[in-house]
Amino acid sequence: MPPLMPPRRPTWSDGIEKPKRLRDVPRFVYLRIKGFFSRLGTIASIVWRSAPICLCFMLFFCLAEGFLPVIGAYISRDLLNAIAGMLGKELAAPMDALRPILFLLILQMLHSFFSKAIGRVNSVVIALAGEKVSNHIRIMIIEKAKEVDISSFDRPEFYEKLENANREAGMRPVGIIQAILRVASTVISAVSFIAVLFALSPFAPLVVIVAAIPSAILSYYYRQRNFHYIRRHSKERREMSYYSGLMVNKDQVKEIKLLGLGDTFVAKYKTVFGKYFAGLRHLIVKEGVSQILVSLLSTLVHGALFAYVAYHVVYHSAQIGDYSLYSGALTSIGGYVTTLVTSTAAIYEGTLFIDNMIAFMKEEPHVVCTLQEPAQAERGAVHTIEFQNVSFAYPGSDRTVLKDLSFKLSSGERTVLVGLNGAGKTTLVKLLTRLYDPTEGVILLDGRDVREYDVEEYHRMFGIIFQDFGKYAETVEENIRYGDVHTEKSDARIDKAIEDGDATFVETLPGGKQTPLTRMFYEDGLELSGGMWQKLSLARAFYREAEFLILDEPTAALDPLAEEEVFRRFYKLSEGKLALFVSHRLSGATLADRILVVGEGRVLENGTHLELMERKGHYYRLFSTQAIRYAEGMDGVRGFSETVESETV
Numbered sequence: 001m002p003p004l005m006p007p008r009r010p011t012w013s014d015g016i017e018k019p020k021r022l023r024d025v026p027r028f029v030y031l032r033i034k035g036f037f038s039r040l041g042t043i044a045s046i047v048w049r050s051a052p053i054c055l056c057f058m059l060f061f062c063l064a065e066g067f068l069p070v071i072g073a074y075i076s077r078d079l080l081n082a083i084a085g086m087l088g089k090e091l092a093a094p095m096d097a098l099r100p101i102l103f104l105l106i107l108q109m110l111h112s113f114f115s116k117a118i119g120r121v122n123s124v125v126i127a128l129a130g131e132k133v134s135n136h137i138r139i140m141i142i143e144k145a146k147e148v149d150i151s152s153f154d155r156p157e158f159y160e161k162l163e164n165a166n167r168e169a170g171m172r173p174v175g176i177i178q179a180i181l182r183v184a185s186t187v188i189s190a191v192s193f194i195a196v197l198f199a200l201s202p203f204a205p206l207v208v209i210v211a212a213i214p215s216a217i218l219s220y221y222y223r224q225r226n227f228h229y230i231r232r233h234s235k236e237r238r239e240m241s242y243y244s245g246l247m248v249n250k251d252q253v254k255e256i257k258l259l260g261l262g263d264t265f266v267a268k269y270k271t272v273f274g275k276y277f278a279g280l281r282h283l284i285v286k287e288g289v290s291q292i293l294v295s296l297l298s299t300l301v302h303g304a305l306f307a308y309v310a311y312h313v314v315y316h317s318a319q320i321g322d323y324s325l326y327s328g329a330l331t332s333i334g335g336y337v338t339t340l341v342t343s344t345a346a347i348y349e350g351t352l353f354i355d356n357m358i359a360f361m362k363e364e365p366h367v368v369c370t371l372q373e374p375a376q377a378e379r380g381a382v383h384t385i386e387f388q389n390v391s392f393a394y395p396g397s398d399r400t401v402l403k404d405l406s407f408k409l410s411s412g413e414r415t416v417l418v419g420l421n422g423a424g425k426t427t428l429v430k431l432l433t434r435l436y437d438p439t440e441g442v443i444l445l446d447g448r449d450v451r452e453y454d455v456e457e458y459h460r461m462f463g464i465i466f467q468d469f470g471k472y473a474e475t476v477e478e479n480i481r482y483g484d485v486h487t488e489k490s491d492a493r494i495d496k497a498i499e500d501g502d503a504t505f506v507e508t509l510p511g512g513k514q515t516p517l518t519r520m521f522y523e524d525g526l527e528l529s530g531g532m533w534q535k536l537s538l539a540r541a542f543y544r545e546a547e548f549l550i551l552d553e554p555t556a557a558l559d560p561l562a563e564e565e566v567f568r569r570f571y572k573l574s575e576g577k578l579a580l581f582v583s584h585r586l587s588g589a590t591l592a593d594r595i596l597v598v599g600e601g602r603v604l605e606n607g608t609h610l611e612l613m614e615r616k617g618h619y620y621r622l623f624s625t626q627a628i629r630y631a632e633g634m635d636g637v638r639g640f641s642e643t644v645e646s647e648t649v
């Protein structure tokens with residue numbers, strides 16, 4: 001389950017602290033308005049970059065939708081007046097008299113057609129823009145996730161930002177732009193109708209606008225509360241996606257089925273949703289009820305204004321078409337004010353949410369090269385890696401996992417790193433490969449701080465197999481080639497890697513190297529056994545032609561024979577390289593040029609098998625404890641040593 005969120009400092013919804021004194025208020029308002037427009041700018045730039053043509057169309061439709069209603073109202077007025085003018089009259093030439101009406105009818109039809117057509121085309125454009133923008137944002141998120149440090153994934157607030165950013169990747173940015181354009185077209189229409197109403201009375205538009213203010217205040221208030229609610233309950237939403245994710249996770253589904261955990265997780269999901277929804281429902285219902293009460297006020301005001309329009313038409317000998325124009329203008333302005341309020345409130349709320357995405361995009365990597373001109377490590381040369389007084393605590397944790405570690409590794413040396421579970425072996429590998437930087441001390445590559453090398457270049461020097469190595473739903477060939485995607489694909493290298501990794505089972509597969517793996521995407525995809533995946537991962541590591549080879553307990557799931565085979569290959573192929581083999585089993589240690597025993601975050605012992613056995617310390621005890629298990633295996637190990645030695649000499 002994701003860890004609990006750390007407490008936050010109280011800030012206003014958009015991260016600006018509330019003013020403590022009255023004289024700070026103008027600055028607070030200025031900052032908020034500035035923040036609002038800066039967020040709008042970011043959204044507009046995202047939409048522009050992902051769908052420029054769609055945005056141009058949307059702008060054009062916005063203008064058209066602004067002017068069309070008032071044009072329609074005038075056509076209706078003229079039509080009504082023309083019809084009313086003919087009522088009860090004797091027509092000498094009916095066709096001539098009807099011509100203006102016919103013309104107005106055609107105009108009305110054209111107006112109606114264009115209004116509908118523009119509406120339809122606009123929805124098509126918005127749907128297209130939505131897809132493009134959300135795809136663009138998803139790519140931005142993936143690119144960001146690729147760039148950030150692995151340590152970011154240890155922080156719950158990073159997950160919160162990631163979850164928020166992912167959620168915003170949907171239709172929200174386009175929704176905001178759409179709402180902004182709707183506001184623009186509504187303003188155009190509203191201003192035109194206000195001008196119409198002005199002819200009736202300068203107060204009429206004012207009264208309509210004032211009557212809409214309470215509803216506007218309510219909308220802003222609830223948008224803000226809604227935003228706060230969703231943000232405060234990010235943990236619950238992450239819990240929901242965690243439980244629903246568990247149920248559809250291929251790797252976990254076996255255990256969930258066998259342990260009968262399905263109902264438990266569904267129940268947990270429902271409980272969290274119930275809690276989350278209860279608060280949200282309360283907010284939604286409260287806003288609905290308040291808005292109904294407020295709308296009573298605006299209905300009364302509108303009723304009074306309609307009565308005034310009727311009075312005006314009757315007592316100022318206006319025509320029936322004018323009644324239609326004025327009353328239509330009144331109704332429209334009322335509607336526009338509502339649209340303006342809801343749209344601007346939605347834009348406001350939307351920009352607050354977009355802030356989450358912007359926050360995610362601001363996540364910066366810290367594992368970077370410290371020099372403008374990165375140091376160069378000579379490929380194929382003899383290398384040394386030295387830990388000098390390295391200490392490390394995971395970000396957000398006070399516990400020092402590695403304490404004051406000092407040791408040196410060199411090319412041509414095969415080192416085994418042993419220690420109990422949780423001793424810090426994998427952490428050491430993560431520091432060595434610069435997935436993390438030490439909290440204290442330095443790691444040197446060929447005498448220079450590893451931070452002075454380009455991070456990607458440095459990573460390229462490592463061929464590594466982690467305990468939880470990747471099993472990609474791609475072809476066998478791609479699974480191997482992923483070991484080195486920076487060079488041209490080479491069939492000869494792939495074949496050699498298959499041989500080196502002892503993955504010759506590939507030849508017996510129905511599609512050979514082109515056999516797709518896993519059933520995730522392919523009907524004929526093959527599910528490999530643990531041992532086969534293991535061999536593929538070895539082949540991938542060997543395909544890389546790396547300077548340093550690291551095996552981080554990938555043998556944990558293998559039987560002793562298979563494990564021995566992995567050791568044998570690794571030892572043979574790592575000849576001349578800097579090789580590190582991490583294991584809590586000691587079967588391979590007897591062969592190593594050097595053994596590092598890690599415990600309680602320190603290097604407890606450093607030496608060869610014989611030296612450490614003679615010392616009768618930690619290694620001796622560890623080895624003796626495993627001796628019973630390896631008692632019969634020792635012959636195997638000895639035999640295995642002989643095989644390797646004879647093969648590597």
Ligand code: ADP
Binds near residue numbers: 394425
């Ligand atoms: P080993 O590989 O020797 O089994 P690890 O290096 O995986 O041990 O872990 C060493 C210690 O660091 C353990 O106590 C573990 O709980 C802790 N640890 C590992 N990963 C993290 C992490 N991402 N955040 C915080 N603590 C971690």
